[in-house]
Amino acid sequence: DGGITQSPKYLFRKEGQNVTLSCEQNLNHDAMYWYRQDPGQGLRLIYYSQIVNDFQKGDIAEGYSVSREKKESFPLTVTSAQKNPTAFYLCASSIAGQGAEQYFGPGTRLTVT
Amino acid sequence: AQSVSQHNHHVILSEAASLELGCNYSYGGTVNLFWYVQYPGQHLQLLLKYFSGDPLVKGIKGFEAEFIKSKFSFNLRKPSVQWSDTAEYFCAVNPDNAGNMLTFGGGTRLMVKP
Numbered sequence: 001d002g003g004i005t006q007s008p009k010y011l012f013r014k015e016g017q018n019v020t021l022s023c024e025q026n027l028n029h030d031a032m033y034w035y036r037q038d039p040g041q042g043l044r045l046i047y048y049s050q051i052v053n054d055f056q057k058g059d060i061a062e063g064y065s066v067s068r069e070k071k072e073s074f075p076l077t078v079t080s081a082q083k084n085p086t087a088f089y090l091c092a093s094s095i096a097g098q099g100a101e102q103y104f105g106p107g108t109r110l111t112v113t
Numbered sequence: 114a115q116s117v118s119q120h121n122h123h124v125i126l127s128e129a130a131s132l133e134l135g136c137n138y139s140y141g142g143t144v145n146l147f148w149y150v151q152y153p154g155q156h157l158q159l160l161l162k163y164f165s166g167d168p169l170v171k172g173i174k175g176f177e178a179e180f181i182k183s184k185f186s187f188n189l190r191k192p193s194v195q196w197s198d199t200a201e202y203f204c205a206v207n208p209d210n211a212g213n214m215l216t217f218g219g220g221t222r223l224m225v226k227p
Contacts, residue, residue: 035217042220043205092157099164099213
């Protein structure tokens with residue numbers, strides 16, 4: 001089955017700890033994205049990557065970091081510098097190109113206390 | 114920066130009622146437009162999209178949307194909703210100067226009462 005997997009589904013962390021969210025895709029897509037979903041605010045872009053070993057900041061990159069060492073994988077680290085990390089995080093992928101449909105993973109709900 | 118507005122945050126309808134969800138965007142150039150849906154417990158998935166041509170676009174499950182360029186709008190419609198349409202709906206815009214980046218609206222949570 002082709003698709004995007006995110007793990008874990010639920011994640012709990014103490015304030016001050018870094019945490020890494022996993023995202024893997026087997027769709028052979030070049031582009032991958034991380035979004036944050038908060039109630040009433042829709043999806044906001046954190047980071048995106050158009051190709052391996054390259055990534056760019058999205059609208060709300062502060063307090064987050066990513067890597068893209070393999071085409072299939074795009075992990076997101078939520079650092080202790082992120083002021084309000086509790087949220088639902090969605091990973092997506094697409095082919096390269098204007099207006100390409102993005103395919104989404106099931107999401108990870110992160111709770112930081 | 115581009116913005117996308119979905120004016121209705123929560124909509125409650127009875128089965129068989131007609132649905133129209135509003136979406137307006139702020140970019141003045143050429144755009145590609147999308148509606149995504151998130152059913153309870155499921156992945157966000159594409160409902161329909163507009164790239165060019167006929168401004169009335171038909172999608173899955175009987176949904177359609179109309180692009181009105183003069184109004185910067187891309188409203189989603191369905192003549193008769195079902196309980197299974199209960200979900201959150203997101204409008205997204207891809208401006209022609211943004212590669213494959215999407216800007217999403219805030220979402221509309223639809224509840225259909227049986």
